[in-house]
Amino acid sequence: MKYNFDQSINRLNTGSVKWDEVGNVFGDKDVLPMWVADMDFKSPQPVIDALQKRVEHGIYGYTSRTESYYEATIDWMNKRHKWAIEKDWICFSPGIVPALSLIVQSYTKPGDKIIIQPPVYYPFTSVVENNGREVVHNPLQLKDNNYVMDFDDLKQKIDPAVKMIIISSPHNPVGRVWTKDELITLGEICLEHNILVVSDEIHFDLVYKDRKHTPFAAISEEFAQNSIICTAPSKTFNLAGLQISNVIIPNKELREPFTKAIESNFISMTGTFGVVALESAYRYGEEWLDQLIDYLQGNLDFLKSYFESNIPEIKVIQPESTYLVWLDCRELGLNEKELEQFMLKEAKVAFNAGYTFGIGGEGFMRVNIACPRAILEEGLKRIQAAIKKL
Ligand SMILES: Cc1ncc(COP(=O)(O)O)c(C=O)c1O
Numbered sequence: 001m002k003y004n005f006d007q008s009i010n011r012l013n014t015g016s017v018k019w020d021e022v023g024n025v026f027g028d029k030d031v032l033p034m035w036v037a038d039m040d041f042k043s044p045q046p047v048i049d050a051l052q053k054r055v056e057h058g059i060y061g062y063t064s065r066t067e068s069y070y071e072a073t074i075d076w077m078n079k080r081h082k083w084a085i086e087k088d089w090i091c092f093s094p095g096i097v098p099a100l101s102l103i104v105q106s107y108t109k110p111g112d113k114i115i116i117q118p119p120v121y122y123p124f125t126s127v128v129e130n131n132g133r134e135v136v137h138n139p140l141q142l143k144d145n146n147y148v149m150d151f152d153d154l155k156q157k158i159d160p161a162v163k164m165i166i167i168s169s170p171h172n173p174v175g176r177v178w179t180k181d182e183l184i185t186l187g188e189i190c191l192e193h194n195i196l197v198v199s200d201e202i203h204f205d206l207v208y209k210d211r212k213h214t215p216f217a218a219i220s221e222e223f224a225q226n227s228i229i230c231t232a233p234s235k236t237f238n239l240a241g242l243q244i245s246n247v248i249i250p251n252k253e254l255r256e257p258f259t260k261a262i263e264s265n266f267i268s269m270t271g272t273f274g275v276v277a278l279e280s281a282y283r284y285g286e287e288w289l290d291q292l293i294d295y296l297q298g299n300l301d302f303l304k305s306y307f308e309s310n311i312p313e314i315k316v317i318q319p320e321s322t323y324l325v326w327l328d329c330r331e332l333g334l335n336e337k338e339l340e341q342f343m344l345k346e347a348k349v350a351f352n353a354g355y356t357f358g359i360g361g362e363g364f365m366r367v368n369i370a371c372p373r374a375i376l377e378e379g380l381k382r383i384q385a386a387i388k389k390l
Helices: 021-024 045-057 068-079 094-107 123-129 151-157 182-191 221-225 252-264 272-284 286-310 337-346 374-388
Strands: 090-093 112-114 132-138 141-143 146-148 164-170 196-202 227-231 244-247 315-317 324-328 364-368
Touching: 021 252, 068 090, 068 196, 068 272, 090 094, 090 252, 094 123, 094 164, 094 196, 094 227, 112 123, 112 227, 123 132, 123 164, 132 182, 164 182, 182 244, 182 252, 252 286, 286 315, 286 324, 286 374, 337 364, 337 374
Parallel strands: 112 132, 112 164, 164 196, 196 227
Antiparallel strands: 090 244, 141 146, 227 244, 315 324, 324 364
16 A cells, blocks of 8 residues: 555644644744654554454453564564564553653662763653652764764763663664664673663664664673663554553563552553554554655655755754754854744744753754655745744
8 A cells, every 4th residue: 555644634633742732832833843753644554444443342441462462562573673572571561751760760769870861852861850860961972963872981970879771772862773883882881880771762663774773682682681672663653642662671580670660550551542553553564664764764855955955054963763853053053042942933843942852952953854745845944934034
């Protein structure tokens, strides 16, 4: 089946955070919403069909994960990521952010230190600080328009109070797909210092064609035993509203505290529709996903050439993954608040301001390109017109 990602679908009045909350969040309901990380595309047809069938059944009682759910998950990891996982490793969480919070609670104590690599998805800071743990920053380095991990800085920051590192792999917002070598270097440092690696791989399926995602736990048995891998179909298939994700914990002893936390907080019950959607997406969604990645690549190429030709003051950091593009706006000479206000008030686009991602984010903006090309073009035209007046 050929999917039409150019189709514009009105999301207003559906309770969409991206579209319906834009006025509340940005103070102006007329700004073009290109912020929060979901897509303006329909999910794969087999997912819609499976959900429709389940709706028609008419009974929506308590639901558990079926054998077939586990099979579909295991097959997906094998097929897409060459990662052999076992059923027992698959732990449920309604979402990855709640999972991260429970992970922080389960494996560290108040006062312990947890490393993150900014600029990074901002809830990483909140899940550490809201739980009374201390954030240690190991900022990424921008070298020749490409972000890399700073291992020397990492080694210097480690002390006996550091118990965990949370990485974004692939990385939101800078779009890196960490190479196997980079992950090996990181993983070995962590093994040496007894630091648990929490790898948030929620964007793992959305990798552009010339790149390859490496699941951290697939690298070696030692890494598998020292890691927790957060996965979900939510970014891949646009299912964030269905609240289903899988936290993969190969180490049996490590698994117990997490499953206990899920149970003792009474969030172990899965939503009826999430289970159906995950299974159908993993079983039948591949054709759609391949077409989606082609479309996103087209959007990315379009965006890059638009900036190069018309807005050379803003530089695109080439993403290797995700539909989130990190824009270097430092040449505009605006401070962080001025840049944010410029995009909102002058250009009338709602992007995520770079500084909200922490150290190294000042002067940058994150744009979500998972929308029909016409919307993307509209956003770019708005920026171009606003820059002319600057
Ligand atoms: C790295 C990362 N982790 C987690 C999430 C959100 O996960 P969830 O909606 O499952 O809590 C996002 C959403 O943008 C993300 O980019």
